[in-house]
Amino acid sequence: MTNPVFQRIESEIRENPVVLYMKGTPVFPQCGFSARVVQILSHVGVPFKGVNVLEDGELRDGIKEFTNWPTIPQLYVKGEFVGGCDIIMEMYQAGELQAMMKEKGLVTAEA
């Protein structure tokens, strides 16, 4: 893989345990779907790196291609794609997200 955007994503998800590719920033999300995932992660008590795809057109397209997933937000945990807004919300409602984060040792605060 020689695509420089792919290389950037690969190192981002390798170096940070939880990465959310989103529109806007965790403090100022610019899309309701991104905002919802930020809210869930905060509620679960998981520190994460938010990456604003709106700041970089190549990244915005590149992340869709990299993940083979046509929409933003996209959540990566320990290098693996977990899902977008619907999946994160379903997992949260089922208690699966909290269990997964705990199992991987990523929860810092009891929610």
Add this chain to the structure above:
Amino acid sequence: MPGRPDLLHAMMNRADRIQAALAAAFAPATVAVQDDSHRHAGHAGARPEGETHYSVLVVSPGFAGMSRVARSRAVHARLEEEFATGLHALALRLLTPDEAAQP
């Protein structure tokens, strides 16, 4: 696309096309498509002509044994043409009949 009734297809709106594509791909399936575009008017990704934001429910036995990500990818794959022509957001609820029957 050979064999497709293009004229009829051109007359269908995006919700109808999504409905038809998913009903065919995941048969026997219950498919419900809701156009939410008006609720996102003026946002990034919205277009004046609408047809950008949808919520879709598919209940199909075909999802059994598939992960959440795999189910969504299977749906995305059937809608590539829609994503290429302005479909911006797709909220998906993808269930097996057993899951749909749970409270």
